[in-house]
Amino acid sequence: MFEEASLRLALWWRSRSSGVTSHLARRSYPRSRWTPSVGLIRIGAVQMRPRSLESARQFADHAYEMTRLAVREGAELVVFPDHVTLPLLSIVPGLATTLAEHASLDEALAALGPGDEHTSSESGVDLTDVVALATPAIRRVYAATFSTLARRFGVHIAAGSAMLAERDGRVLAVCHLFGPQGRLLMEQAKTHLSPLERRWGLATSDRLTVASTPLGRLALAGSMEASYFEPFRLMALQGADIALVSAADIGPPTPWRPMRGLWARCQEAGVFGVQSALVGDAFGLEFAGPAAVYAPIELTPRGDGVLAVAEQGDADEVVLADLDIGALRRLRHDRGDRRNAEAIGRYLPDLYARPWPWPEVLATAEPHLHRPATPIPPPPDAPAPMDGEA
Amino acid sequence: MSRSTKCAKIEQSRFAPIANRGEEASTSANVVRAAALRLGLDTFADETAMARAMAGRLQALVQEGVRLAVYPGLYGLSLAGPWPPDMPWQQIVRGHRHLVEAMRMVGSRAARTARVYLVPGSVLLPGAEGRLVEWTALFGPDGTLLGEQIATQPDPTLADKGLGRTIAPIDTPFGPVGLLAGADADVPDVARILTLQGARLLVAVRAPAAPYASMRAMAGMWQVVQQTQTFGLESGLVGMAAGAVRDGKAGIFAPGEMTPGDSGFLARPGYFVGHGAVTAALDLDALEAVRARRPLARHLNAALYRRNAPAFGVAPAGAARTEDASDV
Numbered sequence: 160m161f162e163e164a165s166l167r168l169a170l171w172w173r174s175r176s177s178g179v180t181s182h183l184a185r186r187s188y189p190r191s192r193w194t195p196s197v198g199l200i201r202i203g204a205v206q207m208r209p210r211s212l213e214s215a216r217q218f219a220d221h222a223y224e225m226t227r228l229a230v231r232e233g234a235e236l237v238v239f240p241d242h243v244t245l246p247l248l249s250i251v252p253g254l255a256t257t258l259a260e261h262a263s264l265d266e267a268l269a270a271l272g273p274g275d276e277h278t279s280s281e282s283g284v285d286l287t288d289v290v291a292l293a294t295p296a297i298r299r300v301y302a303a304t305f306s307t308l309a310r311r312f313g314v315h316i317a318a319g320s321a322m323l324a325e326r327d328g329r330v331l332a333v334c335h336l337f338g339p340q341g342r343l344l345m346e347q348a349k350t351h352l353s354p355l356e357r358r359w360g361l362a363t364s365d366r367l368t369v370a371s372t373p374l375g376r377l378a379l380a381g382s383m384e385a386s387y388f389e390p391f392r393l394m395a396l397q398g399a400d401i402a403l404v405s406a407a408d409i410g411p412p413t414p415w416r417p418m419r420g421l422w423a424r425c426q427e428a429g430v431f432g433v434q435s436a437l438v439g440d441a442f443g444l445e446f447a448g449p450a451a452v453y454a455p456i457e458l459t460p461r462g463d464g465v466l467a468v469a470e471q472g473d474a475d476e477v478v479l480a481d482l483d484i485g486a487l488r489r490l491r492h493d494r495g496d497r498r499n500a501e502a503i504g505r506y507l508p509d510l511y512a513r514p515w516p517w518p519e520v521l522a523t524a525e526p527h528l529h530r531p532a533t534p535i536p537p538p539p540d541a542p543a544p545m546d547g548e549a
Numbered sequence: 550m551s552r553s554t555k556c557a558k559i560e561q562s563r564f565a566p567i568a569n570r571g572e573e574a575s576t577s578a579n580v581v582r583a584a585a586l587r588l589g590l591d592t593f594a595d596e597t598a599m600a601r602a603m604a605g606r607l608q609a610l611v612q613e614g615v616r617l618a619v620y621p622g623l624y625g626l627s628l629a630g631p632w633p634p635d636m637p638w639q640q641i642v643r644g645h646r647h648l649v650e651a652m653r654m655v656g657s658r659a660a661r662t663a664r665v666y667l668v669p670g671s672v673l674l675p676g677a678e679g680r681l682v683e684w685t686a687l688f689g690p691d692g693t694l695l696g697e698q699i700a701t702q703p704d705p706t707l708a709d710k711g712l713g714r715t716i717a718p719i720d721t722p723f724g725p726v727g728l729l730a731g732a733d734a735d736v737p738d739v740a741r742i743l744t745l746q747g748a749r750l751l752v753a754v755r756a757p758a759a760p761y762a763s764m765r766a767m768a769g770m771w772q773v774v775q776q777t778q779t780f781g782l783e784s785g786l787v788g789m790a791a792g793a794v795r796d797g798k799a800g801i802f803a804p805g806e807m808t809p810g811d812s813g814f815l816a817r818p819g820y821f822v823g824h825g826a827v828t829a830a831l832d833l834d835a836l837e838a839v840r841a842r843r844p845l846a847r848h849l850n851a852a853l854y855r856r857n858a859p860a861f862g863v864a865p866a867g868a869a870r871t872e873d874a875s876d877v
Contacts, residue, residue: 350850350853351848351850352848354843357848363850363853364853365850365852365853365856366853366856367853367857386776386845387776387845387849387850388737388738388741388776389849389850389853389854389860389861390850390853392860392861393853393857393860396857396860413805413810413811415805415810415811415812415813416805416811418767418772418775418813419772419775419776419805419813422772423767423768423772423775423776426768426772427737427768427772456762456764456765456768462762462764463764464764464768497702497703497705497732497735497736498702498703498736498738499701499702499703499712499714499736500862501714501862502701502702502712502713502714502715502716503701503716503736503738503739503742503861503862504861504862505714505716505862506716506742506745506746506862507738507741507742507854507861507862508854508855508858508861508862510741510742510745510746511849511851511854511855511861512851512855513745
């Protein structure tokens with residue numbers, strides 16, 4: 160009991176908001192060198208390597224450097240990567256040393272002690288247990304850092320995701336959007352998880368919202384959402400103009416991988432897509448970019464759906480692009496809703512309601528064109544109806 | 550007898566057969582070699598000539614081991630020619646009220662002659678209230694009609710088209726096959742419905758209006774295959790048809806993990822834009838292994854979709870009218 164109280168006290172001291180805000184108050188906040196064009200907004204997608212930290216101030220410093228880089232070039236909206244708070248686990252007393260002594264996060268957790276039957280590592284503590292302990296501290300540092308940077312630079316910041324424990328015990332990866340007054344405008348927990356996140360024991364949300372801002376209607380997501388058209392359909396139907404996707408993809412990059420994700424979703428849903436990226440090796444994981452900005456191909460100069468991509472694969476960088484929200488809305492208006500929702504509605508709601516595993520082939524009682532195999536008769540003399548025939 | 554000399558020629562595949570990554574090492578019997586064709590419309594005097602020409606074109610592919618071949622979208626309009634230059638194409642099509650029976654016969658005979666599973670392309674047919682619907686079908690190597698499909702999604706290039714409302718895969722010995730006609734490949738809901746009903750192979754018969762750049766094409770079947778983890782075949786019509794210049798492409802797709810360089814293209818170097826066919830071997834066991842390793846469908850967030858059910862299928866006001874299949 161005393162040990163836990165000491166631990167929490169130490170965590171509180173290391174994460175106190177005043178430490179971060181007073182530290183950031185001593186930094187300079189230069190103005191942009193860019194004059195905004197009418198109707199365009201400039202966004203900055205952050206690609207960054209996670210750094211080993213010894214203090215919350217170092218976390219704030221890294222976020223400050225990336226934000227300053229983006230703002231200096233005129234960014235009005237800065238998007239940070241997924242799991243941007245992962246390095247903050249180092250402020251948990253004892254964990255920094257353990258992490259330094261082991262090649263991976265899994266190994267470090269395993270070394271922390273015996274777990275139980277719910278533990279993801281064979282012997283050790285669960286990452287969700289560590290997150291539950293550290294959530295108040297992570298939340299303080301994360302909010303103080305990005306709220307201060309948004310306010311001092313006068314920009315919107317999509318602060319990437321942070322693993323946070325809920326009161327009901329679930330741990331969610333939650334993306335946050337801060338406005339230029341430093342206020343929290345929106346929280347969005349991930350609705351789809353990567354294999355790694357599932358292994359870590361994270362849970363998903365079943366809610367997806369869009370925020371109205373002076374820059375346009377903004378939606379937040381993780382990179383796994385971009386593997387599915389469904390969440391982007393929901394964003395588009397809520398009027399989202401820009402999907403801000405915080406990514407921390409694992410594995411070697413290929414030029415095709417982004418095409419399977421956010422690029423494709425931008426084409427389907429008719430939104431701009433801004434993808435930040437965690438890159439480089441950390442915690443025994445190999446993160447890969449690139450950070451990039453995508454758009455419907457009609458709105459890209461080369462007709463390829465790409466507005467900007469990081470030049471380097473594994474270095475700190477800010478990818479900048481100018482977005483024409485008016486042009487996007489005109490395009491969407493011209494496109495309209497091209498779906499035959501009635502035909503789709505005959506199947507999808509029912510299919511989504513069925514539990515995994517999905518049936519191999521559903522029997523259907525309704526008449527349709529898929530008929531049992533029958534030999535083809537000779538050509539008839541008179542026209543016959545194609546369906547419903549005897 | 551065909552009045553077209555070019556269609557009687559057998560079109561050779563312009564690519565050496567390229568298959569799944571590691572195909573050469575595969576000992577699985579569950580491998581199907583498939584071909585997607587890219588052609589212009591031909592002109593045939595009758596069904597017999599068309600069936601013979603189609604089967605002849607497949608002969609070389611069958612010798613390569615092809616068991617499934619896919620003709621382009623609207624290729625069935627080859628039976629409606631020659632096209633008088635001054636007559637509206639809609640009027641020409643409506644004048645051929647037997648096209649569906651003719652295409653059933655053509656598909657059956659061509660499949661039986663070539664001994665392949667065959668999708669003979671698609672054709673526009675007069676439906677109820679004069680609206681045209683786009684029909685396609687799959688035939689077995691014995692000429693059996695295995696299943697039919699009417700395009701379900703509106704096509705911007707074919708205004709006032711009637712729409713089907715049935716979306717169901719067709720059983721074959723190599724598993725359920727989903728047919729996507731016209732713009733169905735551009736609406737991801739259709740592929741999702743087909744794959745959740747068990748389809749592992751999606752076949753798109755297309756005749757997209759020009760310009761149809763590669764990036765535009767990738768926003769259709771290529772990416773649908775990536776998110777549904779299936780095999781995909783896309784055939785494409787080129788040249789003038791149904792009032793527009795068509796610029797289809799042919800391609801064979803698979804999840805990135807199964808393809809050289811993660812490209813998602815089974816047949817290299819990507820889209821086939823020549824005149825002929827592209828072929829690849831589809832290793833269905835390898836596909837299942839990929840799906841098991843990275844089960845995207847398993848992690849669909851059904852609770853989220855149910856909460857927002859109207860986004861996935863309630864017809865909005867003013868939506869396109871749907872064609873009852875029995876109206877055709």
